[in-house]
Amino acid sequence: MKKNKVTSTDIAKAAGVSQATVSMVLNKRHNVSFSRETVEKVERAAKELGYVPPGRKTRKGAKREKLLVVFCSNLTNPYYVMLLQGIESRAKEQGFGLFVCNTQRDLKMEERYLKMMWELRPLGIIYTCNPSHCFMGMVEELAEQIPVAVVNNQNEKMNVDAVELDNSKLGRIMARHLLELGHRKVAYIAPPLTIRQKQRSKRVEGFLKEFEKAGLKEQVIIKAADEEIDLDVAHIDSEYKIGYDLTKELLSENKNVTAIAGLNDMIAFGVLDALHEAKIKVPSEVSVMGCDNTLFARMHKVELTTIEHFVIFKGRDACDIIMKKMASQNSRYSELEPISTYHVEYEPKLIVRGTTGPANTRKKK
Template sequence: MRKKVTSTDIAKAAGVSQATVSMVLNKKYNVSFSKETIEKVERAAAELGYTIPKRRQRKNVKDSRLLVVFCPTLTNPYYVMLLQGIETVAKENGYGVFVCNTQRELKLEEQYLKMMHSVSPAGIIYTCNPSNQFMEQVEEIAEKIPLVIISNRDKVKVDAINQDNTKIGSLMARHLLELGHQKVAFIAPPLTKRQAQRFRRVEGFVKEFEKENLSQFVSIKAADDHWDEVLPSVDSEYRIGYNLTKELLKERPDITAIAGLNDMIAFGIIDALHEEKYRVPGDVSVIGCDNIIFSRMMPMALTTIEHFVPLKGRDACDIIMKKIATDAHLYQEITPVSIYHIEYEPKLIVRKTTSYVRAREKKQKNN
């Protein structure tokens, strides 16, 4: 079967950027192109057999009142918070929201992506990064339908709400260092290539300890890869925190602080510590990330990192609304092309689960 020709293929053949190809073929000139460049692109497209999508498809998109949201799981309150932000703006503008729960499965994500051309939604929001093998397909869709990624990558070619996970890891580490903690651990879900944003958070954490020549005292505990391959349950991340903390305490009973990649993992860490008769924060301090609602409701409120999750959902939907409005009004008979990138500065929220390191006697096993 012949492979579908993409704008990237044309860009390589014509010796220009993919963005240039997109603007030339779709007549969206927000910059001037030479006659030679236009001819090169059009010639390469003709030789490769590329067909420009009919405008009729775009008209269907304009008429649609449906937004599609790609979500990897609905078991973590983080994604529920994003959806609340998205749905608030969608409702204000008279749009409905349909959620595609990919469960982090490549086949499911691929199936949903194939449906987008027939569904023709008014806009698409990814609440996480698309899988690497589908990124080019996502960029192609973004040329026809407003699409926003709530992204953890450093750079994407489409509209994105960005997040610097290295900075988040650094904030977590710096807080523990300022409290005098040296013997620390970081507990995370699987650190796979598909989940590079997790690794960046761990990397930011470790680098702060490297600056103080203390990296040899940092333990990294990551769950086995199968945790990303099974259907997530409501307590999946909690159990990762709980189980890995149990293992950690056997290996490093001298630990004085533990960071969880997110708040759900941090809750599992706290329960495991309590079961093993460690006081939080008297014996071991705990920090999480996301500032989900439960982190404020617990009797022992969790120290965490706020990165304004509901606002990211609102902003993603706002961008979709702006794109729809812009597309409905030509600027001097030209459709403007714009890329939005928004990023919030993360903020440390200090609560009751972290404190200054205290000397303690070595824990004795019960006889």
């Protein structure tokens, strides 16, 4: 059986110290603040566990490619394609190439790609969503050697550099728009709301908070897909199908909602087609809105009301973090490498198009 690679997390547990302490000791920074006893404890644990330091040098005379790696969880959703577009445009300006790792939300695939990074040795790594919690130790260990940036949900605690998104705010804007139009009984359709996909839950929470402020929280029907869906390989129509199937289910339950919000535009397109098949007029009978302002939002039969939150810009910001980290490595003024959170917030903008209108309060038969 193949022996698992010993990590700094393993050494930290064995020595009874923090992972950061192990990192600084193994990188010979112990002259900063650690006692001889602590240093010996870490070095002894590393030796006993058979720790092998990751290789850092390229072959003599070999030219190292200017390569960035991007981890994506799902390339069937235009949201991630837009993030990738932003990253690529900035990387190209700086003469970098991209290697894209599409994990498909598969833990084994994510782990496999992470282990490849020690051999690939890119100049930077960008996660377009939160890394899976079980691999945060690996990501933090990589970040000790390679600049890492994560496009993550606001207030997530991470020991790596990040561009923060306020997904809760997007949900609140969606809710306010529907409330202002007089919608009181509404549905919110989402992919699986799992711990691993916390950004989804944040949008839903924001939406519910606005209805709660209006005393109407009980009038919101949350329909989320089963968790098993995230275990399947994503198909090009996966999120569209979630919107379509859950809307059909909602209609069969005869809930008489006046508006349906999709967690993203792809889900909203599925909602629209399910309503069209049921001969329900949009927006005169039921209003529909999405989020992300993807290209398709302007190309559907009826243009989709959605939220623009400048996804491409956020991809560029993540790439900028990598460039700043690389520059700081070349001109250090301290033995310690800082961890920073770049809170670059673009004010989300409601894009009102043809799929939302005043609530139809007449009772349906």
